[in-house]
Amino acid sequence: MPIDATLPYDDQNVFAKILRGEIPSKKVYEDDWAFAFHDINPQAPVHILVIPKGAWVSWDDFSERASAEEIAGFVRAVGQVARDNGLVVPGFRLLANIGPHGHQEVPHLHVHLFGGRPLGAMLAR
Ligand code: 5GP
Numbered sequence: 001m002p003i004d005a006t007l008p009y010d011d012q013n014v015f016a017k018i019l020r021g022e023i024p025s026k027k028v029y030e031d032d033w034a035f036a037f038h039d040i041n042p043q044a045p046v047h048i049l050v051i052p053k054g055a056w057v058s059w060d061d062f063s064e065r066a067s068a069e070e071i072a073g074f075v076r077a078v079g080q081v082a083r084d085n086g087l088v089v090p091g092f093r094l095l096a097n098i099g100p101h102g103h104q105e106v107p108h109l110h111v112h113l114f115g116g117r118p119l120g121a122m123l124a125r
Contacts, residue, residue, distance in 0.1 A: 003107045005058035005099035015051050015108035029081045033073025036081045045116025046085060046092070050078045056109040058098045078111050087115040 010016075018025045018037065025037035028048055039047040052074045056062040062071070082088055092115035097104040 002100040002103045002105060003057075005060055005102075005104055005107070007057065007107065009055040009057050010107055011055065013107045015049075015106050015110060016055070019051070019053060019108075029077065029084060031073070031077055031080075033070060034077030034081075036077070039112070043112075044114040044119065046087065046114065048081060048085065048113040049110045050074075050081050050113065051108055051110045057107050058104060058109050059096050060098055062109050078113070082113055082115075085113070085115070087113060091115070093119050 014023065017023045019035055027035070027037050029036035029050070032053070034050055034052055036048055036050040039049050052062065052066070052070065054062075054066060054070055056066060062074075066074075078094065082092060082094075092113055095112040095114065096102075096110070097112075
């Protein structure tokens with residue numbers, strides 16, 4: 001079910017549990033600001049999720065309230081994960097879903113990285 005991205009942060013969400021090591025994940029990257037792992041239900045040959053370590057519901061509260069250092073650290077981590085996984089050439093897609101119309105299901109900010117095949121047009125019509 002899509003979530004309301006304006007709700008307060010829920011520390012029982014599945015990605016909070018992954019960050020705390022309470023449930024397993026296939027980790028691909030970690031630094032002070034970010035953690036990346038394979039999506040459990042991949043939509044492309046490569047489907048990686050990158051999440052900030054801070055308690056942010058969505059791009060909305062992260063972009064409004066996170067520190068400049070935290071934002072820079074997260075954005076750089078996303079770029080590093082793409083490079084580490086050979087996505088820059090021939091290209092890939094970054095996606096962040098926000099709220100009900102964005103069909104965000106997990107209320108912890110995450111960026112999807114899709115790659116490994118031509119991905120077609122931006123949105124289904
Ligand atoms: P959203 O629709 O919120 O942007 O995407 C949530 C993503 O999280 C989905 O692609 C879903 O497959 C993935 N996901 C949900 N639960 C888990 C989990 O427990 N582990 C992993 N690795 N991915 C998950």
